[in-house]
Structures are given as C-alpha cells and as structure tokens.
Amino acid sequence: MFKAAEVKEKVESAFDGLLNELKEKMKSVYHQRSKVDDLAIKRGMPPFVMREIMSVNPFSAIIPKEYGGLGGDVKESIALMSAASYESLALSLTFGINMALFLQPVIKAGQKESKAEVMKRFVEKSNMGGLMITEPDFGSDALSMRTHYKDNGSHYNLKGTKHWAGLTGWADYWLLTGRKDTGDGQLARDIDFFVCDVTQPNQHIVVEEYFENLGLYQIPYGRNKIDVEIPKVQKLEPEQSGVKMMLDLLHRSRMSFPGMAMGFIQRMLDEAIKHCQQRFVGGKSLLKYDQVQQRLAELQSRFTICSAMCVNSSGKAGLQNDLSGIGIEANSVKSIATDMMQAASQTLLQLVGAKGYRLNHIAGRSTVDSRPFQIFEGSNDMLYSQISEGVLKLMRKAKLENLFEFIKDFHLTKKASELVKDLINFKIDLNMPQRKMVELGQVVGRIVCVDQVLELSTKGFDNNLTNSAIEYLRQEITGILSSFKYANSVQVIEDYKSDSNWLNFA
Known part of the structure; x- marks a missing residue:
C-alpha cells in the first residue's frame, strides 16, 4: 500500500509540473507572442502555437508508464482540458479529441504491437489522433x-x-x-x-x-x-461487442465534457466580474444592479455545478470501468455541461453589451465557439430524450408512476430527492410524447446535478457556493416543470402561406 501511495504521489507531482509548464506555454503563445483574440478569428492554428504547446507533451499525462507516459487517468485529462479551455476552447477540444476519442480507446482495446507504436509516437513525436x-x-x-x-x-x-x-x-x-x-x-x-x-x-x-x-x-x-x-x-x-465499445467510448467522452466546460465557464465568470467592476452606468458600477447580481450568481452557480461534475467524473470514468451502461448519467453530464457553456457565454455577452458583439472579443467568440458543443457527440435534445427513455424503462420495471418515488431510490438522485420532493411528487404519463420526454430529461439531468453538488459539499467545497448552485438548479427545474405540465400538442402547418400574408389585412 505504501508503494502504491508513493507511486501516486510521484505521478501527481510530475503531472503538476506538466500542467504548470502548459500554462506557461499558453501564456506565451496566447498573450506574449501573439493575441488570442486575433488568432481565434483566423482559420487554422499557427504552427508555432501547436509546436510550443505540444513541446510540453501534454498527452503523456494519460499514457501508461510502460509506454513512456506518466500513467495518469481521467482526473489528469480533465485538468488538462480545463486549463486549455480557460484560454482557448478550440485548444481544449483538440485535447479532448486526442485523449477521450483516440488515446483512451486505443489504450483500452488496442492490440499490443500496434498500441506500443502509437504510444511511442505520441510520446516521442507529439503525434495527434482523432x-x-x-x-x-x-x-x-x-x-x-x-x-x-x-x-x-x-x-x-x-x-x-x-x-x-x-x-x-x-x-x-x-x-x-x-x-x-x-x-x-x-x-x-x-x-x-x-x-x-x-x-x-x-x-x-x-x-x-x-x-x-x-x-x-x-x-x-x-x-x-x-x-x-x-x-x-x-x-x-x-x-464484448463493437457497439458496446462505442457506447463505452462515447459515454467516457461525455463524462469528460466537464473538463472542457470547467475552464471555459470560469473564464466567463472572471471576465464578467471584471467587466462589471469596471463598468459604470448611471453613476454606479454594474455590480450594484440587482439584475446583474442575478446573472452573475447564475454564472457562479454554473461554475460550482461544473466543479461537481469534474469531481464526479474523475472518480467514475477510469479506463478500468465499463461505461457502456451509464447512459442516463453520461447524457446528463454532457447535455447540462454544454447547455451551461452556452448560457455562460450568453451571460457574458449580455453584460458586456455592444463591444462583445465582435468576433475578436471573447464574449462574441465564446458564444459562437460554445454553441456546437450542444450538438456534437449527440444533440442535447436527443440526449435528454434518451435520459427519459432510460428512466421510464426503469419505472415500468419497478411498476412506478410517481416521479419522486423513483428519484428517491435511484442511485444517481437519491441524495437529492428530499431537496426536490416538493417539485416532483406527482404521477407522470409513461407514454408521453417526445417533446415531453425532452423536458423530463432536462429535469432528471438537473436532479442528477443536485446530487453531485451535494456530494461535492461533503468534500469541503465552499458551502455558500454549493447552496447557491442548488437553489439555481431548483429554479431551473421549476421553470422546466411549468412547461412540462402545460398541455401542448401544437403541430406545424406545412402549407402556411395561404391566407397568412399580413399585408392583406393591414
């Protein structure tokens, strides 16, 4: 046991050194040798940027020690993506593609001879994979x-x-x-x-x-x-099967999304607070306005929720675990993390105002850059619907119709159940239409988040932040349930152009 602890300490020490060196390289290429705001509006990445960043050999953090890496795992990859996304969402996604979508499945399922060659070239030649x-x-x-x-x-x-x-x-x-x-x-x-x-x-x-x-x-x-x-x-x-391997791969990747979201949301929060401190309207700083306080508090809650997701994924998404069957959790993490990314960028853009509506301003750029995260690796509408499908399947099996009765015993939501009981103690239609399935998935996903935030609070995370995050999630759940309970079966009118030209009625 002592040897295992000693090895872990050495790995963490080596990783800390790598992470600090990466941050220094990003500071150099994004703030000293060039300006990230200018780089981000041009297609491609200047060779010197990737050359400097890859000189740190960031992917070695998760490559097994027998292949020359540090032998780290999910916590390290999440930390790398978070550090990168604070500076550049594109760089963080590049890290995520290499680590979650290529290296991890090859490490787990690659044949020995082929795997050795891949790892060698990643360590010695800074190769990349997708x-x-x-x-x-x-x-x-x-x-x-x-x-x-x-x-x-x-x-x-x-x-x-x-x-x-x-x-x-x-x-x-x-x-x-x-x-x-x-x-x-x-x-x-x-x-x-x-x-x-x-x-x-x-x-x-x-x-x-x-x-x-x-x-x-x-x-x-x-x-x-x-x-x-x-x-x-x-x-x-x-x-087992290729399909199961694909689910394991995609679910592990979705569980890693908080890494890309973490640094990004923190950057939005830091930029928003700094702007509101410095911007004066009507003789007082923006921080003095109640609506601004609400927006900043929501942004801070997203930071806290994402922190809880990172801790949760670090403990569950290791290569030793088969993640093919954790669809409800993985889909909840990915969809809500990416919804929060877009919401965070929209908050910053709203607070900054007109000057943020430039592509070379971090607010405008971040709004555009974060949007596709809600689409790729599974459109969030689809993932929310799949969450509901999984929940309803379990409810039918348990012969349950009341949502709270399910939530209070479900392993992903058990701790959160009492905090949301007053909101979800009602029967649901097990054969609801798809539009309601999406809304139910949004609710369940946020209850999963409440559970993770509660777990984070037990580890010593700032209780003021976790309490605010839980209140924010309750507010979101309340709003979604208002729509969920409203009977809406409106359909598109495909041939809508007849008798619908407003000019004929003016």
Whole structure:
C-alpha cells in the first residue's frame, strides 16, 4: 500500500509540473507572442502555437508508464482540458479529441504491437489522433453507417465517407469505424474500430472538402474519403461487442465534457466580474444592479455545478470501468455541461453589451465557439430524450408512476430527492410524447446535478457556493416543470402561406 501511495504521489507531482509548464506555454503563445483574440478569428492554428504547446507533451499525462507516459487517468485529462479551455476552447477540444476519442480507446482495446507504436509516437513525436464515426447520411444514426470493410487476408480494406471529424487533415492517426461486408450488399450489425496511420502506404485519407465551420476556427473539419488497407494488428479488440465499445467510448467522452466546460465557464465568470467592476452606468458600477447580481450568481452557480461534475467524473470514468451502461448519467453530464457553456457565454455577452458583439472579443467568440458543443457527440435534445427513455424503462420495471418515488431510490438522485420532493411528487404519463420526454430529461439531468453538488459539499467545497448552485438548479427545474405540465400538442402547418400574408389585412 505504501508503494502504491508513493507511486501516486510521484505521478501527481510530475503531472503538476506538466500542467504548470502548459500554462506557461499558453501564456506565451496566447498573450506574449501573439493575441488570442486575433488568432481565434483566423482559420487554422499557427504552427508555432501547436509546436510550443505540444513541446510540453501534454498527452503523456494519460499514457501508461510502460509506454513512456506518466500513467495518469481521467482526473489528469480533465485538468488538462480545463486549463486549455480557460484560454482557448478550440485548444481544449483538440485535447479532448486526442485523449477521450483516440488515446483512451486505443489504450483500452488496442492490440499490443500496434498500441506500443502509437504510444511511442505520441510520446516521442507529439503525434495527434482523432475519431471518425459520422457520415453524411448518418449522423446520430451511427449504427446505420455505410462505411464497410472486407477481410483480404493480411489486412482489411475499409471504404466509405466520413465527415465532421475534428482535426480533419491534421491528425497522424485516425480511429475509423465500419461494418463488415457480409456479401450480397449486406453489412453486419456490429461495428468495428480500426487504427489508421495516415503516414503509412495505403492508409492515406483523402480530404475531399474542408468545411467553413461556424466557430472553432482553429480546428479543421471536412469530408473525408476512406479507401484504406489496414493491417490486422491495427483492429481494436472489444471486450464484448463493437457497439458496446462505442457506447463505452462515447459515454467516457461525455463524462469528460466537464473538463472542457470547467475552464471555459470560469473564464466567463472572471471576465464578467471584471467587466462589471469596471463598468459604470448611471453613476454606479454594474455590480450594484440587482439584475446583474442575478446573472452573475447564475454564472457562479454554473461554475460550482461544473466543479461537481469534474469531481464526479474523475472518480467514475477510469479506463478500468465499463461505461457502456451509464447512459442516463453520461447524457446528463454532457447535455447540462454544454447547455451551461452556452448560457455562460450568453451571460457574458449580455453584460458586456455592444463591444462583445465582435468576433475578436471573447464574449462574441465564446458564444459562437460554445454553441456546437450542444450538438456534437449527440444533440442535447436527443440526449435528454434518451435520459427519459432510460428512466421510464426503469419505472415500468419497478411498476412506478410517481416521479419522486423513483428519484428517491435511484442511485444517481437519491441524495437529492428530499431537496426536490416538493417539485416532483406527482404521477407522470409513461407514454408521453417526445417533446415531453425532452423536458423530463432536462429535469432528471438537473436532479442528477443536485446530487453531485451535494456530494461535492461533503468534500469541503465552499458551502455558500454549493447552496447557491442548488437553489439555481431548483429554479431551473421549476421553470422546466411549468412547461412540462402545460398541455401542448401544437403541430406545424406545412402549407402556411395561404391566407397568412399580413399585408392583406393591414
């Protein structure tokens, strides 16, 4: 036990050194050698920026010690993403893509020979990797992907089209997904993963088009043509099925989203407080206005909630755990963390006013950059609906109709149940329409957050902050439930143009 504690202390000490060095490099490239506000409005990332940042070898933090890394895990990757997102959301997402979407699944399921080569190049040559799942005709419906492969003896021939993969054209490695061609135009139901090394013959991926993405300008996205020959040693080996591995991968990534949200929300909070201290309207600082106080208090609550998420994920999202079955929790964390990111940026933009409505101002840029987080890796509407599906399935199994009766015994919400009992002690329709499923998911997700904030408070986190965060979540739940309980079945009128020109009635 003493040796294990000693090893842990050494790893943490080495990581602290790496993290401090990363912060110094970011200070240099974003504030001394250039200005982040100017860099962020240009497509791509200047070579010197990535060269300086990668010289710290940040990804070594989570690479196992036997491959030359520090051997850290989720806590370290979350801390790295948080530090990066305080300065640049695009840089933090670059970190997240490399660590959560490429390195972690390769570490967990890669074959020994292939994995050793990947880790060596990440440690010694600062290589980068990404993940390709999404196809032009199959976004959220990933299980219907048409990218397919055939077994050609010594290798697999993989063909298809992928798009919206972050780091398009940049990454040295790609984790590619496809389904086995079983003949007669049929594809297997399961999904397989392959490590593609674009520096090797017959593994080059053709970028057919670079997208003019809205926001996150420093990260390239595009459409990729896949026609590669992958050595068999580069196929990942799932413990169960490929679909389960994909769920494990995506849920672990979603549990890591608070890392990207943490530094970002803290930066929004710091910028908002500084602006309100310095800005005077009507002879007094903005801080003296009650509406401003409410906005800042809400922003501070998001900081606290995200802190609780980071602590929770650090304890649960390790590679030793199978996360394929934690959909309710992972979807709650991802959707609410990203909703809070967008809300935080909107708060700063509102407080700053007109000058924030510039792309090279942190308020305007952050509003645009944080918006896609609510869409990629599962649209939040879809994730909220899936939360409800999971909850209703468990309620049917337990023969429950009252929401509180479920919440009080559910492991993710048990501690929070008494604090929200007055809000959720009612029966729900187990066959509700989808629009209500989304709202119910928003409620359940926030109760999960209350539970995590309560857990954070027991660890010594500032009680004033946690109490405010819980009150903020209760207020949000109350507002959502008001809409949830309102009977609304209005439908779109597709042929709306007849008798609807206002000019005819003026």
